[in-house]
Amino acid sequence: MRSLAFSFRLRLDFSAPVQKHHYTLRCLPGDAPHQRVLSASLRVFPGEPANASEDAYGRLHYGCVFQAHSGFEALAEGTVCSALEEGEMAAPDWQLGPYRMFTPLTAPGEAIRRLNASIPADARDEELATRIMELMHERFAYLPGSTHALTTGEEAAAAMCGVCQDESHIMLSLLRMRGVPCRYAVGYMMGEGSTHAWVEMLRAGRWIGLDPTNYRAVNDEYIRVSVGRDAADCPVNRGVFYGGASQRSENAVRVWDAQVPDEQADMGRKAE
Secondary structure: OEEEEEEEEEEEEEEEEEEEEEEEEOOOOOOEOOEEEEEEEEEEEOOOOOEEEEEOOEEEEEEEEOOOEEEEEEEEEEEEEEOHHHOEEOOOHHHOHHHOOOOOOOOOOHHHHHHHHOOOOOOOHHHHHHHHHHHHHHHOEEOOOOOOOOOOHHHHHHHOEEOHHHHHHHHHHHHHHOOOOEEEEEEEEOEEEOOEEEEEEEEOOEEEEEEOOOOEEOOOOEEEEEEEOOHHHOOOEEEEEEOOOOEEEEEEEEEEEOOOOHHHHHHHHHHO
C-alpha cells in the first residue's frame, strides 16, 4: 500500500452576510478494504467543530453556523494508505440493484445511444471498459465552465464537453446500458488541483476504478472519499442558510507521497 498525504480546502463566499447556515461536508476519506486512513482532521471557520457521521456513501460531517458571516471555510488534512488499483470485493449480487439502475443524471437519451452504437455489441468486461475510455478520450473535450452541477450525462454527451463529473456520468450510462453494475466515485488524486470524479465498475466480482477524464485505471495515486449512484449522492458540500445572498465556491486539493512511521505503515499493510 502507498502512503499519501492530502489537504483539501473549501471556501464559500457570500454576496451578503448570511446566518443559520446548515452545512454537510463530504471531504474526509474513510476506511475501505483497499484504503486505510492513518490520520484525518477537519476544521471549519467560523463555527463549532463539525459533527461526524457515516452513511451508505461514505463519511460526512455536518453543523450549523448561527452567527452572521460572509464567508465559510473548511480545511481537511490527513494521511491514507491506498491500494485502490487492486479493487475491492463487491457486495452480493442482490445488493447491487441501485448500481444497475439509471438515475436522472445518468439516464440515456439520443446522444448517449449514439455513443453506445459505436461500441461493439459483444464487448464485455475489460474490452467494454477500454472501448468506452477510448471513445471519451477521442471525442470528449475537457472544458471547465461549460457545464454545472445539475448537467446530466445526456446533456454533456450532446455537447461532448464538460468536466470529470460529466465524463463519469456518460460512462456510467454506457455501462448500465450493457447491464454492468457501476458507481460514481469522488476523491483526490496525486498532485494539485480540485476534487476529482471517476467510475468504479464491477468486473470479476470486484469494483475496478476507471478514470475516463485522464484515460487511465485508478491506482494507488488516488484517495476515495465517497461513492454513490451518481454525483447527487456524493456532493462535497451541501447546505442551506438564511439570507438573500448569492454564493461562490472554490476548492483546492493537494496530494503527495507521505513519510509515515514504520508502525503506521504496518497498520496499513495488515489491513490488506
